Amino acid sequence: VQGGTLADRVTGGPLPVRDALRIARDIADGLQAAHDSGIIHRDLKPANVALTPAGKPKILDFGLAKEFTSSSDATTLVGATGAGVVLGTAPYMSPEQTRGLPLDKRSDIWSFGCVLYEMLTGSHPFTGLSASDIVVAILERDADLDALPATTPARVRWLLRRCLEKDPTNRLHDIADARIELDEALRNPEATSGGLPAIATPAIRHSVTRERAAWLTAALALTALVVAMMYGRGRALDPPPGAVYRSAILLPEELRLLALEPAARFALSPDGRRLALIASSATGVPTLWIRPLDSLVAQPIAGTEGASYPFWSPDSKSVAFLARPADQPLVGMQAKLARVDLAGGQPVNLADVTFSATGAWSRDNVILFTKSGTSPLFRVSATAGGVAVPVGKLDTESGDVQHSYPAFLPDGRHYLYTAVGSRAGANNPRAVYVASLDGTEPPRQILDAGSNARYANGHLVFLREGTLLAQRLDMTSLTLQGEAVPIADRVQVTSTGSSGGPGAFSISDTGLLVYQTGLQVRSQLAWMDRSGRPMGLVGQPADYAEVALSPDGSRAIVSAMDPQLGTRDLWIIDVARGSRERFTSEPSDDYAPVWSPRGDRIAFTSVRQGSTDIYERSASGSGPERGHNAARSALGKFAASWSPDGGSLLYIAGGRALARSDLHVMRMDADGPPTPYRESPFIETQARFSPDGRSVAYVASDSGNLEAAAKFSSYPLTRPRCFRHLYRRREHRLGSATRSHCLKFACARLAVWMPTRTMSPSMAASS
Structure with missing residues (x-):
C-alpha cells in the first residue's frame, strides 16, 4: 500500500478531528470483517495501519492474529510463542492482554480506542518510561479524556470511555457499534451528550500519589530478564547463545507490593523457579508470598505477617526474612531475623535485629545480616540461631556508617558487602568490598560507587545510579576484569536524597534476573475541605512529591520529577491560574521546600557535591542561593518548618541508613552551628512549628509506632520541657497550620486534629 502508515501521520501531531473520525470508522470496518470471520488481530496500532494515497486505511500485519471460534485457541496467547511471553505492543495492549489472560474481540476494541485517542491527541493514552511503566498505567490509570480537542463530539467521548473500560464485561462488545457511533458523529458533529448513556465520572479523577514510605500499585509489573552471558550449560532455563528475553511479571489484582525499601520487596530463588514477595492483600498487612514463575498464583506463608527483606537458602527450600509485629512495619523498631521452611511449619526466630536490611545465606548455613543502623555485619546459624557475633568492623576513618547487603561468593568462604557512608547524609553506598568469613584476609575494596552487588556465573552484578551493570569477576584473584556492561536502566532505587542507593533487583544462580523499574507516577494537586470533600483541582498532573502553600495561600511550591533528566526540581504554582514556573534547575534532586513567614524566601533541601544540605533563595527566583552547609556532619539536613519570626529553621537530621533521625534548629x-532540639535513638521527623511559635509537633517512633506527638517549649526555642501525645495512630506525615491551632495528618486518609482550646506549655504540662 502506497502512502505510508498511520504512525507516520500521527508523528506530526494530532489529526484534524474529522480526519481522525473518518479513519477510525474505516478501521472499524476492517476489524469488523476480521471479527466476523472469527479472527482477532491482537496487535492493532498505528504502525499496522497503512494509508493509501487517498487516505484510506488498510489494516496490516495479522502475524499475531488468532482465531477465537474454538475455546482451545482462546487460551494460547502465552503458550503459543514461548512460556511466559506476553505478545503485543505495550501502549496498545488491553489489560487482559498484559496479564496473559484469554482474549476475545474486546481486546481489539481496547486497542482501537487507543488508536483513536492517539489520532485525536497526538499521544498515547497510557504512557511510561519503560514497558513495565506502561503496563502499570494500563492496569491502574484512566485515560485523560480532558486532553481531547474541545471540538470532539460528545458521542466520540462516550465511545472512547466504552472502548477503554478496563473490565471487558463493561467494554463495548462489538466493533460494529463503534462504526455506527462514528458514522453518526461524522453526520452530526455538533451533537451534545443528550440521549447518550450516562457514565459516572468522579469529580476528581483517581490519581496515584507518591507516598515515600510504602504503597505501590496493585498490579505492579516486575521485569524478568534472562541474560545469556550469565548462563551455565545444562540449566533448566538455558537459552540459545546470545539471546536475551524479557517478560513482565504481574501480581494478581488483589496484591500490592508493600515494603519501605525497593530492595525489601522481593527475592528470586537460587534455582530461578520461585519469587518471594512482600505483599499485602485486603488486610493491608505485609506478608511473605511465594509465586512460582510457572504459575499465575501466589500463596501467602502462614505466620509471616509483618515480614520484609526476604532472602533464600541455597537449596531454594527456605526463606529468611526480617520479622516484626504486623502493626509496626517501620524502621527503628525491635525485630527478629526469622526463617521459614516452605515445606511447612511456623517461622523460627534466629536473632534480634534493630535495623531493616537484607541478608545472605551460605551453603554451610551461616547467615550474614546487618544488626543495627550503625553496625558491621553479624553472623548467626541458619539452623540453630542464637547470639549473633560481629564479622569485621566499621572503617570509621573512611566514613563507614554500616555494612549491609551481603552476598556469598561460590566458594562459601568469601562474601561481598556494601559499605554505607554518610557523605550524602542518607543511605549512601560508598563502595563494595570482598572479605573472608574466617577473617584471615582483610576486607578489600572491589568496586567503587556501587551497591548491593551479587555474583552470577562469573560476573558481578551491581547497581550504580539506577543502572544495573555486570562485570566479569576473576574468582582466583577476586578482581574485576574488563568493562562493566549495562543490563537494565531506571531500576527502582531507595529515594532518600542520597547520591545512590540500593535497588529492587534479584538474580538467580541460573542467570534469571528480576528487577523493578522506577515508576513515572502522575498525580494531581487538589483542594479539599477539612471533611475531605473535594473543592477543585490546581495545575496540571505531574509526578509531584512535597507541596507547600505560601503564607497568603496564593502560591504553592512543589517538588516534581523531570522525566527527561530523572531528577526532582522545585516549581512554583500560581494557585488561581494553575500556571507554574521553575524555581530550581540544578542537575540534582531538590525537595522539602519551606516558605518563610512573609512568603518572600524559600528554604529547601538539595543533594550537591555528595552532601544533602539546606539552601535558601528569594521566592521570586532572583538573586543567588545561600547554602546552609557550614556544619557538615554524618547527618543529611531536610528542611521542615520556618519559625513565625523568620529567625530559625527547624530541620530533620538523619536518614534510614542510621535507622534514626533527630530534630535540629x-x-x-x-x-553559627545548629542547635539540637530532639536527639534520641529513635526517629523524629515531620516537625512543624505552631502558628504562635511556642510549640512544635512532630512524628516520633519512641512509643513503638510512628505517631503524632507534640513537644512544647518556650520561645526562643530551647530543649523541650514537656511532652504530650496528640494522636495515637501510626501516621507518616504532618501538614501545617498558618492561622489556627490545627494539625493535618496525611496517611491513608486525611485527618485533622483540632484542640478545643488554645494550647500552651502550662496546659500541656498539667494534662
Whole structure:
C-alpha cells in the first residue's frame, strides 16, 4: 500500500478531528470483517495501519492474529510463542492482554480506542518510561479524556470511555457499534451528550500519589530478564547463545507490593523457579508470598505477617526474612531475623535485629545480616540461631556508617558487602568490598560507587545510579576484569536524597534476573475541605512529591520529577491560574521546600557535591542561593518548618541508613552551628512549628509506632520541657497550620486534629 502508515501521520501531531473520525470508522470496518470471520488481530496500532494515497486505511500485519471460534485457541496467547511471553505492543495492549489472560474481540476494541485517542491527541493514552511503566498505567490509570480537542463530539467521548473500560464485561462488545457511533458523529458533529448513556465520572479523577514510605500499585509489573552471558550449560532455563528475553511479571489484582525499601520487596530463588514477595492483600498487612514463575498464583506463608527483606537458602527450600509485629512495619523498631521452611511449619526466630536490611545465606548455613543502623555485619546459624557475633568492623576513618547487603561468593568462604557512608547524609553506598568469613584476609575494596552487588556465573552484578551493570569477576584473584556492561536502566532505587542507593533487583544462580523499574507516577494537586470533600483541582498532573502553600495561600511550591533528566526540581504554582514556573534547575534532586513567614524566601533541601544540605533563595527566583552547609556532619539536613519570626529553621537530621533521625534548629538570620532540639535513638521527623511559635509537633517512633506527638517549649526555642501525645495512630506525615491551632495528618486518609482550646506549655504540662 502506497502512502505510508498511520504512525507516520500521527508523528506530526494530532489529526484534524474529522480526519481522525473518518479513519477510525474505516478501521472499524476492517476489524469488523476480521471479527466476523472469527479472527482477532491482537496487535492493532498505528504502525499496522497503512494509508493509501487517498487516505484510506488498510489494516496490516495479522502475524499475531488468532482465531477465537474454538475455546482451545482462546487460551494460547502465552503458550503459543514461548512460556511466559506476553505478545503485543505495550501502549496498545488491553489489560487482559498484559496479564496473559484469554482474549476475545474486546481486546481489539481496547486497542482501537487507543488508536483513536492517539489520532485525536497526538499521544498515547497510557504512557511510561519503560514497558513495565506502561503496563502499570494500563492496569491502574484512566485515560485523560480532558486532553481531547474541545471540538470532539460528545458521542466520540462516550465511545472512547466504552472502548477503554478496563473490565471487558463493561467494554463495548462489538466493533460494529463503534462504526455506527462514528458514522453518526461524522453526520452530526455538533451533537451534545443528550440521549447518550450516562457514565459516572468522579469529580476528581483517581490519581496515584507518591507516598515515600510504602504503597505501590496493585498490579505492579516486575521485569524478568534472562541474560545469556550469565548462563551455565545444562540449566533448566538455558537459552540459545546470545539471546536475551524479557517478560513482565504481574501480581494478581488483589496484591500490592508493600515494603519501605525497593530492595525489601522481593527475592528470586537460587534455582530461578520461585519469587518471594512482600505483599499485602485486603488486610493491608505485609506478608511473605511465594509465586512460582510457572504459575499465575501466589500463596501467602502462614505466620509471616509483618515480614520484609526476604532472602533464600541455597537449596531454594527456605526463606529468611526480617520479622516484626504486623502493626509496626517501620524502621527503628525491635525485630527478629526469622526463617521459614516452605515445606511447612511456623517461622523460627534466629536473632534480634534493630535495623531493616537484607541478608545472605551460605551453603554451610551461616547467615550474614546487618544488626543495627550503625553496625558491621553479624553472623548467626541458619539452623540453630542464637547470639549473633560481629564479622569485621566499621572503617570509621573512611566514613563507614554500616555494612549491609551481603552476598556469598561460590566458594562459601568469601562474601561481598556494601559499605554505607554518610557523605550524602542518607543511605549512601560508598563502595563494595570482598572479605573472608574466617577473617584471615582483610576486607578489600572491589568496586567503587556501587551497591548491593551479587555474583552470577562469573560476573558481578551491581547497581550504580539506577543502572544495573555486570562485570566479569576473576574468582582466583577476586578482581574485576574488563568493562562493566549495562543490563537494565531506571531500576527502582531507595529515594532518600542520597547520591545512590540500593535497588529492587534479584538474580538467580541460573542467570534469571528480576528487577523493578522506577515508576513515572502522575498525580494531581487538589483542594479539599477539612471533611475531605473535594473543592477543585490546581495545575496540571505531574509526578509531584512535597507541596507547600505560601503564607497568603496564593502560591504553592512543589517538588516534581523531570522525566527527561530523572531528577526532582522545585516549581512554583500560581494557585488561581494553575500556571507554574521553575524555581530550581540544578542537575540534582531538590525537595522539602519551606516558605518563610512573609512568603518572600524559600528554604529547601538539595543533594550537591555528595552532601544533602539546606539552601535558601528569594521566592521570586532572583538573586543567588545561600547554602546552609557550614556544619557538615554524618547527618543529611531536610528542611521542615520556618519559625513565625523568620529567625530559625527547624530541620530533620538523619536518614534510614542510621535507622534514626533527630530534630535540629539553625539560625536563618545569623551564622553559627545548629542547635539540637530532639536527639534520641529513635526517629523524629515531620516537625512543624505552631502558628504562635511556642510549640512544635512532630512524628516520633519512641512509643513503638510512628505517631503524632507534640513537644512544647518556650520561645526562643530551647530543649523541650514537656511532652504530650496528640494522636495515637501510626501516621507518616504532618501538614501545617498558618492561622489556627490545627494539625493535618496525611496517611491513608486525611485527618485533622483540632484542640478545643488554645494550647500552651502550662496546659500541656498539667494534662
